[in-house]
Amino acid sequence: MTEALTDIELTVEKGDIFGVIGHSGAGKSTLLRCVNLLERPTSGKVVVNGKEMTALREKELQQERRRIGMIFQHFNLLSTATVTDNIAFPLKLAKWRAPQIKERVDELLELVGLRDHAAKYPSQLSGGQKQRVGIARALATNPDVLLCDEATSALDPQTTQSILQLLQDINEKLGITILLITHEMHVIRSICNRVAVMDGGRIVERGDVLDVFLKPQHPVTREFVGQVSERPDGGFASARHDGTVLRIQFVGESTYEPVLYEVVRETDATFAILQGTVSRMKNTPYGQLLVELRGTSGDTDRIVRRLRERGVDVEVMS
Ligand SMILES: Nc1ncnc2c1ncn2[C@@H]1O[C@H](COP(=O)(O)OP(=O)(O)O)[C@@H](O)[C@H]1O
Ligand SMILES: [Mg+2]
Secondary structure, three states: OOOOOOOOOOOOOOOOEEEOOOOOOOOOHHHHHHHHHOOOOOOOOOEEEEEEEEOOHHHHHHHOOOOOOEOOOOOOOOOOOOHHHHHHHHHOOOOOOOOHHHHHHHHHHHHOOHHHHOOOHHHOOHHHHHHHHHHHHHHHHOEEEEEOOOOOOOOOOOHHHHHHHHHHHHHHHHOOOOEEOOHHHHHHHOOOOOEEEEOOOOEEEEEHHHHHHHHHOOOOHHHHHHOOOOOHHHHHOOOOOOOOOEEEEEEHHHHHOOHHHHHHHHHOOEEEEEEEEEEEEOOOEEEEEEEEEEHHHHHHHHHHHHHHHOOOOEEEEO
């Protein structure tokens, strides 16, 4: 028997967009399937919405599963049913009446932007539209939680962005908690507030996305962060520089303030920017600069101290 998951202890807070990242085979899908008990863990507890899922009888479990929606990499739509019928499917299972089903399906079509495609079959839709059907179907019974298994991995970059935007809107407007798994760090950076990194069936690192991005600890995390980071590399530090090389990280609004300029101006030192980037993480701007300071050691120390006092993360490279 394969032990797919080991020592998993994970809490997702209400309202989170929680991302789990890992390579293929790390155990991500198994973890996600344990949440709605498509996969039953051999030991331990799963609690969703305060209900201990692992202790429920089959009938209660089916009831609770309606509060947990799920979407998939390959959409898993019924190819012989129209968009409308795909979305209506879980409502029929839940024994809703026809007029209520129609009303709810119309709402969902509007929500995911597929009003004009209601009568089409999946084969007539683009990948992004298929995933929108998947999302509408997953939200049909008004779940509190949405599980996303590599929901954008089969989509091109532009379509991926539009689906991620839809997920973020759903989280913000409907208050739905999202647990998503992916092997792409840019997905985490775009919409998640929390992240866990999996490797070999274990969670090897976790935290606020910003913290994990700026201070990755585990080698696997560093590798994933490296996928999207324009982080200036150490090559500059080993090249010959007369002054002191600083690596500076800005987070939040200070990204756009001329903090560095103000602090250096208080001394007789000068500076040159060797490399710099500004990016966004969800809604937070952040930037990284590699700077060479030229001045006395007293000035340099003062500049480093003053930057740190103003909440800027500074690393002295040489
Ligand atoms: N039904 C199964 N039977 C046997 N092994 C499985 C099954 N599903 C997954 N595994 C194994 O469990 C591990 C984790 O798989 P999975 O959760 O699918 O990883 P991921 O989604 O991160 O790629 C892998 O080693 C995989 O081969
Ligand atoms: Mg998987």
